[in-house]
Amino acid sequence: MSISQFITSSGAQMRVFDLGRRIAKIGRRDFEAIENLAKPYPTPYLRHAWVGVLSWNPDKPGQHNIWFLKLPLDEQNILLPGPRDEFLQHWLRVVQAPDKEHGDAPCSYKPDGNRMAYFHALALKTLKQPETQFYATARAYLSGDTGWDNWQQLGLQGLAEVVARLDENNNSALLANAIGHIPTVPRNVLLGFLESAEPDSRLTLALADTLAKVMAEVPTAVDLAAFCRALSNSVSLDQRRQILQLVLQHPVASEPEVLSAVGSRCWRDLEGATLHLYLEQLAKAGQETFIALVGDLMTLPGKRQHILDAFRQPERSEELSTAIGVLMAAARGGLQ
Numbered sequence: 374m375s376i377s378q379f380i381t382s383s384g385a386q387m388r389v390f391d392l393g394r395r396i397a398k399i400g401r402r403d404f405e406a407i408e409n410l411a412k413p414y415p416t417p418y419l420r421h422a423w424v425g426v427l428s429w430n431p432d433k434p435g436q437h438n439i440w441f442l443k444l445p446l447d448e449q450n451i452l453l454p455g456p457r458d459e460f461l462q463h464w465l466r467v468v469q470a471p472d473k474e475h476g477d478a479p480c481s482y483k484p485d486g487n488r489m490a491y492f493h494a495l496a497l498k499t500l501k502q503p504e505t506q507f508y509a510t511a512r513a514y515l516s517g518d519t520g521w522d523n524w525q526q527l528g529l530q531g532l533a534e535v536v537a538r539l540d541e542n543n544n545s546a547l548l549a550n551a552i553g554h555i556p557t558v559p560r561n562v563l564l565g566f567l568e569s570a571e572p573d574s575r576l577t578l579a580l581a582d583t584l585a586k587v588m589a590e591v592p593t594a595v596d597l598a599a600f601c602r603a604l605s606n607s608v609s610l611d612q613r614r615q616i617l618q619l620v621l622q623h624p625v626a627s628e629p630e631v632l633s634a635v636g637s638r639c640w641r642d643l644e645g646a647t648l649h650l651y652l653e654q655l656a657k658a659g660q661e662t663f664i665a666l667v668g669d670l671m672t673l674p675g676k677r678q679h680i681l682d683a684f685r686q687p688e689r690s691e692e693l694s695t696a697i698g699v700l701m702a703a704a705r706g707g708l709q
Contacts, residue, residue, distance in 0.1 A: 375408040376440075377401070379461055380428045385438075388499050390425040392441070392484060393418030394637050395606060396491055396569040408457070413450035417672050418637065420446055425484075427496050437500060439492075443482045450672065456480050490529040491566055494537035504538070507531030512542070514559075515551040524559040532559070536566040545572070549579040553586070561595060564603035568638050577609040581616055588619070594628035601631065605638035614642050621650040627657040636666045643670065644679045652683055656696040663696045664703060 380387045389399040394416050399407075406412035407422070414422040422444040429437040442460065445453045459479040467475050484492065497504065511531030513519050519526075539545040552560065564580075572580065584600045597620055607613040617639055620626055626635075632655055635643070643651055655663050671677045684697050 374461055375405070376426060376457065376461065377405050377408060379464065380426070383430070384432065385428045385430045387426060387428040390427070390492065390495065391416055391423065392425050392488060392492070393421070393423040394640070396425070396488065396495065399424075407452055410451055410454065413674070414446055414452060415450075415674060417446050417450045419669065420672065422446055422452065423482075425492050427499060429500060437496070439496065440478075441482055441484055442480045444480055450674075486529060487533075487562070487565055490533040491537060491569055493530065494533040497534070498537055504534050505530050508534040508538075511535050512544070512547065515547050515555075517551065517554065521554045521556065524556060527559060529562065532563055533566050536563065536570050539570050539572075539576075545576050549576045552576075552579050553583045557596070561599040564599035567603035568605055570606065572603065572607045572609075574609045574612075577604065577607040577612055580604055580607075581612065584616065584620075588623060592623070592625055594625050594630040597623065597625055597628075598630045598634035601634045602638045605642075613639075614647060617642055618647055618650060621647065621654055627654045629658055629662050632658055632662065632666055636670055640670060640673055640676060643676070648679060648683050649686060649689070652680075652696075653690055653693050656690065656693040660696060660699050664700050667700060 377387065387401070389401070389404045391397050391399050397416075403412065403415075407414055422442075424440075424442045424444060426440040426442065427437060428439075445456050447453055456479060460481070463475060463478040466473075483489075507528040507530045509531075511527055512535060514524060514527055515535065535544050535548070539548070548563070552563070555563065560583075567580075580600065580603055584604075587596055587600070601617065601620060604613045604616055617635070620631070621635070625631060632651070635651060652667075655666060667680060671680055689697075
């Protein structure tokens with residue numbers, strides 16, 4: 374039995390989300406193919422599929438169930454069925470003996486607070502339920518009505534709901550007008566939520582303008598990482614790639630926090646000259662960081678060949694050549 378079969382057999386409907394690199398919907402048929410081992414998981418992260426499963430029964434309005442699962446994958450990103458089956462066996466025991474204490478389900482995990490807030494915002498939207506009371510507070514703040522420095526009363530949930538509903542209530546334009554005024558702390562929280570949205574061209578331009586001002590001062594690694602995450606799923610493909618190249622030329626780009634954000638969120642744009650820039654900065658971060666982040670990138674569909682091609686480019690620093698050599702030696706050692 375699969376997770377899909379377990380849920381639908383109870384008369385419930387379901388929506389599945391990938392929670393690995395960003396929060397994104399996984400189509401029902403795609404998830405069924407993944408569960409049937411007919412298709413690799415498309416966006417693995419640390420050799421796992423990080424999944425959020427939302428289920429609800431149309432005949433029982435107001436009730437829903439959420440599972441957060443960390444499911445192991447093999448070398449080809451195919452789901453390992455054993456841990457998934459153990460998870461289902463746990464829930465079958467729960468159904469058969471609901472009054473008995475069963476402990477935590479295998480493969481379960483709890484996302485961090487920001488991801489919980491955004492997932493909850495998506496769940497409300499999926500279930501066509503109203504926003505929380507924090508939504509109106511967040512919109513009032515983003516309109517500038519309450520003063521830009523008065524952000525302490527904001528909750529994660531309200532900001533998450535604004536971003537999850539960029540296509541409603543003129544929220545995308547609201548954010549575009551606000552982003553340049555918001556202090557660093559709430560701004561970086563918003564930027565983190567935007568990695569799971571699709572900023573339109575106007576919002577992308579506002580983000581780029583704000584980033585330019587930040588980079589003209591003394592940006593921290595946290596700041597640059599946050600902007601990379603926010604722009605990583607922008608609909609303005611050319612603009613987001615140009616911005617990524619500018620970020621990767623900044624001295625702070627060699628900080629592990631920036632490199633991790635770029636590798637885990639901006640992977641689709643890492644090819645050609647941009648990939649070379651990334652690898653050069655990665656080599657400056659130290660061998661451990663280089664091996665970990667290159668290894669993670671290589672698990673993504675289509676990235677391995679891009680990276681191997683970049684390794685063969687003669688125009689590379691001695692530092693990058695050394696890092697590549699150590700990585701290759703470690704890989705050969707692992708095969709022995």
